[in-house]
Amino acid sequence: MTDQKPLQIQQPDITRRQFIQGTTLVGFSAFLAACGTSGTGSPSASAAASPSAGASTEPSAPASVEPQSPSAELNFANWPLYIDTDDNDPTKHKTLEDFKAKYGTTVKYSEVINDNDEFFGTIRPALQAGQDTGWDLVVLTDWMAGRLVRLGWVEQFDLANMPNKVANMQDVYKGVDFDPTDDHHAPWQSGMTGLGFDSKVTGDLTSLEALWTPDPKWKGKVTFLTEMRDAVGLTLLKLGKDPSQATVEDGQAAVDEMQKAVDAGIVRAFTGNEYAEDLVSGNVVLAMAWSGDVIAKQAEKETLVWQLPDEGGMLWTDNMMIPKGAQHKYTAELMIDFVYDPKIAAQIAAWVNYVTPVKGAKEALAADDPDLAESPLIFPSDEVLAKVKIFKSLTEDEETTFNDAFSALIGN
Amino acid sequence: MGARRWLIRLTPYLLLAPGVLWLLVFYVYPSIQMFISSFWSGTLETGFTFSFDNWRTYADALDRYEPQFVRSLVYGGAATIICFLIAYPLAYAIAFRGGRYKNVLLFLVIAPFFTSFLLRTQSWKIILGDDGILFGPLKDAGFLPPEFRVLATPAAVIAGIAYNFLPFMTLPIYVSLEKLDIRLVEAARDLYAGPWRPGGIVAGIVVGALVGAGLAAAMSYDVVVMAAIGLVVGLVIGAFFVSESFLRVVLPLSLPGVFAGSLLTFIPAMGDFVNAQILGTSETRMIGNVIQSRFLQNNDYPTAAALSFILMAAILAMVAVYAKILGTEELTSAR
Numbered sequence: 001m002t003d004q005k006p007l008q009i010q011q012p013d014i015t016r017r018q019f020i021q022g023t024t025l026v027g028f029s030a031f032l033a034a035c036g037t038s039g040t041g042s043p044s045a046s047a048a049a050s051p052s053a054g055a056s057t058e059p060s061a062p063a064s065v066e067p068q069s070p071s072a073e074l075n076f077a078n079w080p081l082y083i084d085t086d087d088n089d090p091t092k093h094k095t096l097e098d099f100k101a102k103y104g105t106t107v108k109y110s111e112v113i114n115d116n117d118e119f120f121g122t123i124r125p126a127l128q129a130g131q132d133t134g135w136d137l138v139v140l141t142d143w144m145a146g147r148l149v150r151l152g153w154v155e156q157f158d159l160a161n162m163p164n165k166v167a168n169m170q171d172v173y174k175g176v177d178f179d180p181t182d183d184h185h186a187p188w189q190s191g192m193t194g195l196g197f198d199s200k201v202t203g204d205l206t207s208l209e210a211l212w213t214p215d216p217k218w219k220g221k222v223t224f225l226t227e228m229r230d231a232v233g234l235t236l237l238k239l240g241k242d243p244s245q246a247t248v249e250d251g252q253a254a255v256d257e258m259q260k261a262v263d264a265g266i267v268r269a270f271t272g273n274e275y276a277e278d279l280v281s282g283n284v285v286l287a288m289a290w291s292g293d294v295i296a297k298q299a300e301k302e303t304l305v306w307q308l309p310d311e312g313g314m315l316w317t318d319n320m321m322i323p324k325g326a327q328h329k330y331t332a333e334l335m336i337d338f339v340y341d342p343k344i345a346a347q348i349a350a351w352v353n354y355v356t357p358v359k360g361a362k363e364a365l366a367a368d369d370p371d372l373a374e375s376p377l378i379f380p381s382d383e384v385l386a387k388v389k390i391f392k393s394l395t396e397d398e399e400t401t402f403n404d405a406f407s408a409l410i411g412n
Numbered sequence: 413m414g415a416r417r418w419l420i421r422l423t424p425y426l427l428l429a430p431g432v433l434w435l436l437v438f439y440v441y442p443s444i445q446m447f448i449s450s451f452w453s454g455t456l457e458t459g460f461t462f463s464f465d466n467w468r469t470y471a472d473a474l475d476r477y478e479p480q481f482v483r484s485l486v487y488g489g490a491a492t493i494i495c496f497l498i499a500y501p502l503a504y505a506i507a508f509r510g511g512r513y514k515n516v517l518l519f520l521v522i523a524p525f526f527t528s529f530l531l532r533t534q535s536w537k538i539i540l541g542d543d544g545i546l547f548g549p550l551k552d553a554g555f556l557p558p559e560f561r562v563l564a565t566p567a568a569v570i571a572g573i574a575y576n577f578l579p580f581m582t583l584p585i586y587v588s589l590e591k592l593d594i595r596l597v598e599a600a601r602d603l604y605a606g607p608w609r610p611g612g613i614v615a616g617i618v619v620g621a622l623v624g625a626g627l628a629a630a631m632s633y634d635v636v637v638m639a640a641i642g643l644v645v646g647l648v649i650g651a652f653f654v655s656e657s658f659l660r661v662v663l664p665l666s667l668p669g670v671f672a673g674s675l676l677t678f679i680p681a682m683g684d685f686v687n688a689q690i691l692g693t694s695e696t697r698m699i700g701n702v703i704q705s706r707f708l709q710n711n712d713y714p715t716a717a718a719l720s721f722i723l724m725a726a727i728l729a730m731v732a733v734y735a736k737i738l739g740t741e742e743l744t745s746a747r
Contacts, residue, residue, distance in 0.1 A: 121708025124456070151456075217559060221542070262694060268564045269693045282543040283563060396455065403710055411480070411697035412705040 068161075070103040071328040074335060076137045077119070079318065080111040080273050081296045082189065084351035095348055099338050105331055114272040115226060116144040123323060127153040132325040136332040139188045143229065143393070145319040146178030149185065155322040155329050157183040162337035168359045169340065173317065177393060185319040186336045187357035189292070189349075192380070192388055193230040193314035196289025198279060200303035205286070208238040208309045212261050214286060220268050223275045223287040224258060228406045229391040231258065231270070233314040234288055243314065243389045248401050255405040262409070270410040279304055291377050295353035306377070308384060315388035317357070349378050450717035466714065473718045477702050481726070484698040487566065488682035490630035491573035492581075493623060495677045496670065498574070499581035503669075504662075507589035521582050529576060533690045536572050537563060540691075564693045567631040572687035580676040588669030589662070596665070597657050605656035612650035620646015671738050679727055699723055 086092035096107040113119045119140070123133040140148065148154050159166055165186055173187045197205055202218065211234075214222055225231045233243035235254035246254075261267050268284060276293045278284035280301045294306035320339075322332045338344055342360030349356040350365055350372050356379075366373035376384055394402060450469060452460035474481070506517045524532055539546055542561045550556045562568050624642020628635040685700030699719060706716035 115709065117705075117709035117711075121711070124711070219559065220561060220564060267694070281538075281541050283537075283541055283561075396458075400455065407705070407710060408476075409694070411694040412702055412710065 068330045070105045070334055071331045072104070073106045073108055074136050074328050074331045075134060076107050076109045076335065077112050077135045078109065078139045078188075079113045081276070081293055082111070082139070082318075082352055082354075083109065084348050095339065095344055098344065098347075099335060102338070103331070103334055105334075107335070113139065114274075116141050118272075120144060120147075127151070127324055130325065132327055133323045135323055136326045136328040137320055137335055138323055139318045139320055141227075141229075142176070142178075142317045142319060143391070145185050145321060146176075146393070148321060148323075149178045153324045154184050155324055155326060157186070157322070157333055157336070158330075159183055161330065161333040162186075162340070164337045164340035167340075168342060168345075170357050170359055173357050185321050186340070188318045188320050188339070189352060189354035189356060190315060190317040191354040192291045192308060192377070192384075193225070193227075193234060193288060193316070194291065194309050195286070195307045196275070196279060196294040197286040197305055197307070198282070198301065198303050199305045201282075201285045204305070204307075206307060206310050208234060208311050210286060211288065212238070212257070212266070214266060218285050219265050221283065221285045222261070222266050223269050223271045223278065223284050224261075224267055225275075225288045226270045226272055226410060228403060229316070230290075230314050231288060232402065232406060233389065233391050234309070237309065237311040237313070237389070240311070243391050246392050248398060251402045252405050255409045258409055292352050292354035295377060296351075308387060312387045312389055315385075315390050353377050355380060446717045446720060449713045450721055452714045452717075456711045460713070469714045469718045470722065473715050474722055477699060477719060480697055480699045480702050481722070483696065484682045484700065484723075485726075486630045487570050487573060487688075487696075487698060488678050488684075490570045490627055491577065491681045492674050492678040493627065494570065494574040495578050495581040496674060497623070499578060499585055499673065500666075500670070503582050503586035503589055507586055507592075508594075518583075518586070521579050521586075525579060529686060530690075532576060533572055533686055536568070536575065537690060540568060563691060564696075565631070566692070566696050567633065568691040569688050569696050569698075570627075570631055572691045573681045573684055576684075576687065577677045577681055580680075581673040584673040584676065585666060585669040588666045592662060592665050596661050600657035600661045605660060608654050608656045608659055609651060612654045613647055614650070616646035616648070616650020616654070617643050618646070620644070620649070667738065671734075675731060675734075679731075682727060683723060 083093050084095050086094065093109060096109055099105060099107055112122075119138070123135065123138070126133045157165075169182070169187065174182055176182075176185075179185050195205055195208065195210065197210075202210070202215070211222060211224070229243075232246070232251055232254045235257050236243045236246055236250055239250075239253060239257060241250050241253075258267070271278070271287075273290075273293060275284055275287040275289060276297050279287060279289075279294070280297055289306055291306050294304050298304050320336050322329055326332060339348065340358050342358055342364040345356050345358035345361040346364035346368070349358075349361055350369060353375065355377070362373050362379050365378075372378065380388075448462060449460070451462055451464055451466045453463065453466050453469075454460040502521070506514055506521075510517050538544060540562045541547070542563060543551065547556060547560065547562070551558055551560065562571075620642040621639045622642070623646070625635050625639040627633075627642075628638030682698075683700045683703075685698060685704050688696050688698045688701050703716050703719050703723070706712045706719065
C-alpha cells in the first residue's frame with residue numbers, strides 16, 4: 001500500500017510522540033535547568049554577550065554561487081495574537097519593523113490562519129497545481145506541518161542562510177518524525193491547551209470536570225475547540241486516558257463524552273480563536289483555551305485566567321514553513337533566522353506568552369523583564385511539562401476515523 | 413448587402429456571446445468538474461479515482477446530513493417569510509408614500525450592502541451579545557432572566573439571514589409596486605371596493621396564527637405563544653390595513669415582485685453558511701456549513717460535491733413547484 005504513495009515518507013518505528021516523550025521532556029527540563037543557573041549571573045551581560053545574537057546581526061556572505069538579496073516584500077501568514085503588537089496601533093509589529101530596518105523588506109503580515117484545516121483548504125488548490133500560493137511563510141501546527149511535508153508541498157531550507165536557527169533551536173524540537181533533518185520546518189511557538197475562564201464569574205477552576213458539569217448559570221456559555229486534537233485530547237484526559245496513546249475506540253469515547261455536553265445545552269459552540277473575543281465580551285465564561293490567547297486578552301479583561309487542568313493539558317507546536325513555489329524563499333529564510341535571534345525571540349515571547357523554541361530567549365528576556373522570564377507559560381517548569389501531553393501521531397486511516405467522528409459531533 | 417444580412421442575423425448571438433461565455437466558464441465547467449469529483453473515491457494523500465460505482469456517496473451524504481438539509485430548508489423558509497413581512501410594507505410605503513424622499517429611502521435599503529457581509533453579520537454578534545448593548549441593560553433592569561440569550565440559537569441565525577437578504581426582497585417588490593398604475597386603485601374604489609372588515613379579520617387571524625406558529629417552530633420558541641401573537645397582529649392588520657382595492661388590485665399586480673424577491677432571498681439563504689457559523693452553534697449548522705467544511709477542512713471533495721448537487725436539485729425542484737403555483741410567466745414578466 002505504502003509503496004504506491006511516493007509522496008508519503010516511511011514512518012520510522014519511533015514516532016514523534018515516543019521520541020518527544022523519551023528525549024524531549026528530559027532535554028527540555030535539562031535546558032531549563034541550565035538557563036536557570038546561567039541566567040541569574042548578570043542578566044544584561046549575558047544577553048549582550050549571547051554568542052548567537054552577535055553572529056546573527058552580521059549579514060553573512062552568501063555561501064551559494066549566485067549572490068542573493070532580500071526581496072522588497074515578504075508575505076507572511078500567521079494566526080491571530082501571535083506576534084508582538086503595538087499597544088496603540090494593532091497594525092504595528094516591532095519585530096517586523098526591526099526586520100525591515102535590517103533587510104529593507106516590507107513584511108505583509110496577515111493574521112489569516114484560524115484553523116489548520118481551513119487554511120490548508122485555501123492553499124491546497126495552488127499547491128496541488130504546482131503554483132505559488134501567494135505566501136512566502138506560513139505557520140501550521142505540527143500534524144498539519146507533517147502532512148504538508150509528506151505531500152512534498154514545502155521548500156527545503158538552505159540552512160546556510162540560517163545560522164541562528166541551526167544554533168538556537170531547542171534540542172527538544174530536533175529530528176521530528178516528519179522532518180528528521182530539520183530543514184523543512186522551524187518551530188514558531190509551542191503552546192498548551194487547557195481551561196480558559198473569567199474568574200469573576202466562575203471563581204477558580206482547576207478540573208476539566210467544569211466543562212461538563214458547570215454551574216447551571218453558565219449553561220450555553222461554554223465553548224469547545226474545533227481543533228480535533230485539542231478537543232479530543234482534553235476530553236481523553238478528563239476520562240483518565242492518555243491522548244498520546246489514543247486508540248480509535250478512545251476517540252469515539254471522547255466524542256460521545258462531548259456529545260453529552262452538547263445535548264445538555266452546555267456547549268455554546270465549537271470555535272477556533274473566536275472564543276477569546278467571546279471571553280472578553282462575556283458571551284462565554286469558560287472555554288477550552290490556548291494558553292497564550294487568554295494571557296494576551298488579560299489586557300482587555302483582567303479577570304481572565306488560563307489554567308492547566310489537574311488532569312493535564314495538551315502540548316502542541318506551530319511551525320514556520322515555506323510553501324512550495326514561494327516567491328521570496330530566500331527572504332523567508334532570513335525571516336526564520338531573524339526570529340531565532342534570542343533578542344527577537346524574547347520580544348515575541350514577551351508579547352504572545354507562548355512557549356518559545358529559541359535557546360537564549362529566557363536570558364534575553366530576563367534583561368528587560370525579569371518577572372516575565374520566570375513565567376511558567378513561556379518557560380514551563382518540569383512539573384508543567386510532566387502534565388502536558390502531545391497528541392498521538394495518527395496514521396491517515398486513524399485520522400480519517402477520528403475526523404469523521406469529530407465532524408459528526410460539531411455538525412460538519 | 414449579403415454581409416449586412418449576415419451581420420443582422422448574427423447580432424443576437426453576438427449579444428448573447430459574453431453571457432454564454434461567462435456561464436460556460438464559470439458555471440458549466442465548474443459544474444462538470446464538480447459532477448466528476450462527486451464520483452471520486454480516495455483521499456488527498458492517496459489521490460482520487462473516478463467510478464460511477466461511487467453513486468453511494470449521494471445516498472450516504474443525504475442520509476448523514478439530513479438534519480442539516482432540513483434545517484437549511486426551515487431557516488431559509490423562515491427567513492424568506494420574515495423578509496416578506498418586513499419588505500412588503502416597507503416597499504409599499506416607499507412606493508406610495510415616499511414622495512420626494514423615495515430615492516433616499518431606497519438608498520437606505522441598500523446602504524448596508526456597502527459594508528462586507530461578514531462585518532454586517534459580526535455586528536449582529538455585538539448587538540445581540542449576551543450582555544451586549546441590547547440585552548445587557550434589559551437584564552440589569554430585570555426584564556430578562558440572566559441566562560436569556562439570542563446568540564447561538566436558531567433565532568439568531570434566522571434573524572441574521574433575514575437581515576442580510578432583506579434588500580433582495582424589498583427591491584423587486586418595490587419595482588412592481590412603483591410601476592403600478594394608481595388609477596386602477598381609484599377605479600376599484602369607484603366600483604365600491606371599500607374596507608375588507610369581516611374577510612380581513614378572518615384571513616388575518618388564520619394567516620397570522622399560521623405564520624406565528626411556523627416561525628416559532630423554526631426558531632424553537634413556544635408555538636402557542638407565537639401563534640397567539642401572530643393571531644392578534646394578523647387580526648389588527650386584516651381589520652384596519654387591508655382594503656378590498658389592495659386585495660384585488662395592488663396585491664395581485666405586485667405578485668411578480670414577490671415571486672422574484674422570494675426566489676432571490678430563499679435560494680441564497682438556503683445555501684448560506686456565514687450566519688450559522690457566526691451566530692449559531694453546532695446544533696444550528698446548515699448544509700452550506702457542511703459543504704464548506706467538507707471541502708475546505710476535511711478535504712472530502714466527493715461528499716462536498718455530492719451535497720452541492722443535491723442542494724441544487726432540491727432548490728430547482730422547489731422553484732419549479734413554486735413557479736407552477738404562481739405561474740412561470742410571473743417571473744419573466746416581472747415589470
